[in-house]
Amino acid sequence: MKRWRWSGILLLCGLWCLPLRAEVKVIPVFEAQAAVQTLKEIYPDLGVSAMGNQLVLSGSAAQLQEAEATLAKLNQPPQSLLVEWRVDGASSGQQIEAGIGGDAAKRQWLLEGNARQYQRSQNDSWQVRGLSGRPVLLQMGSYQPVTFYQWRGGQVVGLMPLINGLYATATLIGDRVQIALSSEQARLEQGTISTGQNATEVSGALGQWLTVGELSTSSAQQGSSLGTQLQGGRGSQSDRQTLQIRVTRQ
Incomplete structure (x- = not known):
């Protein structure tokens, strides 16, 4: 019984130590390269890359939500x-x-x-x-x-x-x-x-x-x-x- 108890505790500790699972989101933008540089300056821990006219973001759900809200303000048609x-x-x-x-x-x-x-x-x-x-x-x-x-x-x-x-x-x-x-x-x-x-x-x-x-x-x-x-x-x-x-x- 004690063996199973210790096994359960070790399993919970292992799950706790695992990093949060990263999510990936693709967002179309007007100026991809400029948006990449700006988001990297604001969110250095966020994964940001450009693929054509799209941004590929990777991070936690909270990071993606915050970055998407910021991008909605910055992403404007050519002025x-x-x-x-x-x-x-x-x-x-x-x-x-x-x-x-x-x-x-x-x-x-x-x-x-x-x-x-x-x-x-x-x-x-x-x-x-x-x-x-x-x-x-x-x-x-x-x-x-x-x-x-x-x-x-x-x-x-x-x-x-x-x-x-x-x-x-x-x-x-x-x-x-x-x-x-x-x-x-x-x-x-x-x-x-x-x-x-x-x-x-x-x-x-x-x-x-x-x-x-x-x-x-x-x-x-x-x-x-x-x-x-x-x-x-x-x-x-x-x-x-x-x-x-x-x-x-x-």
Whole structure:
């Protein structure tokens, strides 16, 4: 009798020590990747993954219920957003060609597609309207002098365009925004254009200016690149500026 009693006690202790059984729930959302990152920050113990436009949640029943209630507030259809960007900071020596104060003939900001929605504001910033979770393409271009040698002798100096494109995808989650940035850079090296790619991501409060990276130049540098360390066009001395982006609701 005592043997059965001890067996029953050990069985109950074993069941008590077992972890709670995890449940799995699949929820369709508008922006899966952004929702995954947000839920992981709020509920670090919750299993969260994305499968297409669906979220796969795993955890206890109480965790799933709380996460689903939070997701119901955050999960909204794509909203109209205003994306603004500017180059800020001081420079020593001549103004860099890729900067905001450069010659208008030597640098342009372009928007692919509907260029009529692209405009410059009065405070030296540029803005474009788009949808949450949809990329917009911004391009910064400059013209660099290049020497061309003729077949029969002699040489001609011409201007070669260097175009640097920046894709910005702003995703709105509640009152916070996540901005995924990918870029294509062109650099002039000994008369030849070389290209490269880079990607980064920033996040912050809606309506806040977010620093993407630094734009730095020296007299020994040409070309431009975008990333955590931004480098711009040629200057006579050292120049340092920063690229900033702000997103607001429309």
